[in-house]
Amino acid sequence: MINTTRLLKKINNLPQDNTLYLLEKLPCGTGLFASNNNLLYIVPNDEHCKFTNIKTDFLRLETNIYVTAFNLSVSSFKNGYYNSVELKLSDLNDIESNISAFVNLCLAHATYMKGSEFVSFFDSLVSLFQLPKEQHYKNLVGLMGELLFIEYVHINYGLDISPYWHTNGSSSRLDFVCQFANFEVKTTSNDSLRFLIKHEQLFTNSEKTYLVAVVIEENNIGRTLKDIIIHLQGNSTFCNSLNFAINIEKEKRKISPTDINSKRFVLKKIHVYRANDINPFSIVPDNVEELSYKLDLLPYSNLSFESLFS
Secondary structure, three states: OOOHHHHHHHHHOOOOOOOOEEEEEEOOOEEEEEEOOEEEEEEEOOOOOOOEEEEOOOEEEEEEEEEOOOOOOOOOOOOEEEEEEEEOHHHOOOHHHHHHHHHHHHHHHHHHHOOOOHHHHHHHHHHHHOOOOOOOHHHHHHHHHHHHHHHHHHHHHOOOOHHHEOOOHHHOOOOEEOOOOEEEEEEEOOOOOEEEEEHHHHHOOOOOEEEEEEEEEEEEEEEEHHHHHHHHHOOOOOOOOHHHHHHHHHHHOOOOHHHHHHOEEEEEEEEEEEHHHHOOOOOOOOOOOOOEEEEEOOOOOOEOHHHHHO
16 A cells, blocks of 8 residues: 555655656656646556546646656666556645545556556546545445445456446445345444435336345444455455446545544445335336335345355
């Protein structure tokens, strides 16, 4: 892991003289640089991208730019054409949080994509840094439940379902879309099994759709969201894709950074229900749209996970 505080200190101590200064070497000939108090991620232009210059509120993309080292004998990077994305630190409110998200994704891109598909990666960053900062407790609880479900399935059944999580980003209709089943995860931090249901979301094409109910408890002997993310991303056998890293950073930005590091939870139980078995409205009139309601799952029988993952 790259120390964000140390990185920011190095950036602030460098002169503003239009020069690129190497901060950290990353895999596959990529690296993090500083220039004029901004942070840049630079990769070799092995894809032969044509020159492009795109600016957003916080980011700037430049492709096929020629970079020259002052002293080739000591430089870690050769003269040549590179692609870069620049994060403008002066325009950010929560600088350390934003640097952490940017650095984590650049490291994931360098590791998993080896610097390729750079323009697509930039598009992912744009969507990430344009997300509103909704810091709600329910977002923390919801993300905890989804990640605990990924961990639970891997520990008990040896399956990695992280590639199927939020496959369409934040606009995904269901949380997990797998070949064998689809899962919508609902999480509660109390013992109630009453959840808000969007009828069309859960019960359209519901033959292989399942509702997963995760019950957690806030407890000072439990784990923080940061603990769980470190555990998942530190494992080389699962949760090791760029898409997973992007989704993690997107969801973290909807949660208070303080809560990520301080709120502790323990997993109490996980239940799974076949959507068709819990559908309270088998027929919805044509003139009814966007039907939402709270559904109590207590009267319904849950399934065994073994029957799904065997």
